[in-house]
Amino acid sequence: MRLFEEPMENNIFLTLLPILVSIFSVWFAYRANSINAELAQENFKNSLIDKLKNAKYMILQLEAKNYEHREKMLLIDTIMDHLLYQQNNQQKEKYLTALERNTLSNLQEEVEDNIGIFLSTNSGSEDNKNLAINAIKNYLKDL
Amino acid sequence: MERKKYNFAEEFTKNPGLRFRKLSEFSGEEFREEVLENFFKKDQKVIINVDGIESSLGSSFLSEAFGNIAVKYGKDKFMDIIQIDTSSDIGYVTNEEMLKRVDEAIRRANGK
Numbered sequence: 309m310r311l312f313e314e315p316m317e318n319n320i321f322l323t324l325l326p327i328l329v330s331i332f333s334v335w336f337a338y339r340a341n342s343i344n345a346e347l348a349q350e351n352f353k354n355s356l357i358d359k360l361k362n363a364k365y366m367i368l369q370l371e372a373k374n375y376e377h378r379e380k381m382l383l384i385d386t387i388m389d390h391l392l393y394q395q396n397n398q399q400k401e402k403y404l405t406a407l408e409r410n411t412l413s414n415l416q417e418e419v420e421d422n423i424g425i426f427l428s429t430n431s432g433s434e435d436n437k438n439l440a441i442n443a444i445k446n447y448l449k450d451l
Numbered sequence: 452m453e454r455k456k457y458n459f460a461e462e463f464t465k466n467p468g469l470r471f472r473k474l475s476e477f478s479g480e481e482f483r484e485e486v487l488e489n490f491f492k493k494d495q496k497v498i499i500n501v502d503g504i505e506s507s508l509g510s511s512f513l514s515e516a517f518g519n520i521a522v523k524y525g526k527d528k529f530m531d532i533i534q535i536d537t538s539s540d541i542g543y544v545t546n547e548e549m550l551k552r553v554d555e556a557i558r559r560a561n562g563k
Binding site for chain 1: 466467468469470473474475476477505506507509510511514544545547548551555
């Protein structure tokens with residue numbers, strides 16, 4: 309009897325082997341993609357955190373003085389670059405939640421309004437600088 | 452009526468300002484009151500070309516100018532009158548951002 313059973317088992321194993329290899333390959337590719345996606349999300353968020361910290365530092369460095377219009381707007385534009393304003397839209401869509409995207413959008417407006425007020429008044433209210441910095445800190449906490 | 456072409460950098464400024472007139476020249480408030488309102492009053496369709504700007508149309512500018520006028524006249528009317536020329540990269544991203552700020556302004560106005 310065994311003489312007939314063994315080759316049959318071997319046949320079944322040989323038939324299943326390519327299927328098992330295929331399943332494993334698909335699973336492996338899926339896991340590799342998942343890990344890559346997780347890494348890409350982590351990289352994007354880390355880069356966003358770094359940029360937000362730079363924006364905070366730039367705001368801290370701002371001086372109250374009489375700015376020419378162009379100078380003021382280019383300065384604000386540079387800070388807004390660090391808040392990813394009009395940038396990386398595809399990554400924001402992919403790696404941030406809807407809530408994180410909306411909060412970032414509100415943050416951009418809040419920071420722009422407050423540093424705008426700070427740079428537009430000769431005395432430059434430190435309160436507005438602090439409001440902008442605190443808004444960034446709060447966003448960083450929730451990210 | 453033919454859609455009017457409006458060159459933002461040449462006819463308004465290369466450096467759009469902040470939200471309110473009291474904060475800067477070329478503000479969103481000024482653009483809404485002096486430029487956009489006229490298009491709506493005359494029912495003049497317009498395509499705005501933003502090529503040539505030096506600093507971007509900021510979030511507060513877009514919200515104040517385009518967001519508020521969309522709230523005043525309604526989204527459908529707004530979309531009928533206002534277009535941003537998306538044939539360049541800067542036009543494309545400005546249009547995306549403008550539409551986002553318009554939707555946010557409408558949501559805020561509706562208390563959502």
